[in-house]
Amino acid sequence: MLANILDALSQFTIADFFDILLLTVILYSFFRLIKDTKAYQMAIGLAIVGFLFLLTEWGNFVVSHRIIKYFITYIIIAVIVLFQGEIRRFLVNLGSHSFTKPFTLKSFKEKLEDLFLAIDYLSSKKIGALIAIEKEVSLKSYADRGTKLDAFLSKDLLVGLFFPNSPLHDGAVILRGNKIVAAGCLLPLPASHSLGDEFLTRTRHLAAIGLSQETDAAVIVVSEETGSISLATKGHLKKMKDKDDLKSNLLDYLQNQ
Numbered sequence: 001m002l003a004n005i006l007d008a009l010s011q012f013t014i015a016d017f018f019d020i021l022l023l024t025v026i027l028y029s030f031f032r033l034i035k036d037t038k039a040y041q042m043a044i045g046l047a048i049v050g051f052l053f054l055l056t057e058w059g060n061f062v063v064s065h066r067i068i069k070y071f072i073t074y075i076i077i078a079v080i081v082l083f084q085g086e087i088r089r090f091l092v093n094l095g096s097h098s099f100t101k102p103f104t105l106k107s108f109k110e111k112l113e114d115l116f117l118a119i120d121y122l123s124s125k126k127i128g129a130l131i132a133i134e135k136e137v138s139l140k141s142y143a144d145r146g147t148k149l150d151a152f153l154s155k156d157l158l159v160g161l162f163f164p165n166s167p168l169h170d171g172a173v174i175l176r177g178n179k180i181v182a183a184g185c186l187l188p189l190p191a192s193h194s195l196g197d198e199f200l201t202r203t204r205h206l207a208a209i210g211l212s213q214e215t216d217a218a219v220i221v222v223s224e225e226t227g228s229i230s231l232a233t234k235g236h237l238k239k240m241k242d243k244d245d246l247k248s249n250l251l252d253y254l255q256n257q
Contacts, residue, residue, distance in 0.1 A: 045077065068082035093194060105254055107177035108133070111153040115175075116243055118158035119229060128224030129162040130172040130204045132187065135254060137215040139181070143174045146185030153180050162222075172207065172219075187211045187219075190235070218253050220246070 056065035122129045161183045162169050171184035187207035208219035213235040221230045229240045239248040
């Protein structure tokens with residue numbers, strides 16, 4: 001085995017180096033994408049199966065190796081089924097990467113106080129709201145389903161959009177930087193979720209989870225039943241303790257590469 005390793009190293013070329021580097025970047029990007037999701041544990045399980053395959057081959061465990069080998073035949077199908085959400089999000093990230101994010105985030109911070117004032121008001125009056133904040137993946141396809149506004153973000157406008165009986169209060173508002181791109185937007189519902197009994201208004205919360213599974217957007221939900229505020233990112237929904245908790249979690253996520 002040592003002789004084979006030395007022989008391989010002697011034939012190592014610059015093309016091999018870039019080949020390994022590219023594979024490393026792809027694997028790193030994928031594991032970074034599925035971090036803190038159930039798919040992460042599944043990926044570890046698949047890695048263990050791969051290790052057992054190599055171990056049984058090196059140890060000449062004929063029966064065990066043959067069983068694992070037959071099992072690996074179906075791994076590709078299993079990966080597609082188990083990781084369909086993560087694979088879709090990975091491909092969307094590749095196709096929608098924005099190089100203007102630092103400028104967009106800067107303009108968003110300029111209107112941050114207006115956003116939080118509006119959320120405070122909506123929460124205190126128990127007015128339901130669903131606000132999606134675009135990160136790197138474009139939300140244009142979802143904005144196109146609603147009413148285009150392209151208006152600067154302000155507390156009064158945001159509150160007015162969600163005020164009961166207003167034409168657009170049932171849908172989601174999509175923010176890009178310091179602008180409200182569209183309102184009354186329909187968001188996707190998740191194929192699966194772990195929404196607990198603590199979230200009474202299920203539709204808005206499910207839509208928030210659905211969009212955060214499909215894209216890298218941060219989605220803020222205000223419950224019309226309790227006035228509680230929640231934040232959905234990467235398919236996870238977390239109830240915020242107060243305004244400072246929301247601000248900290250939101251900015252940490254948006255600034256994280």
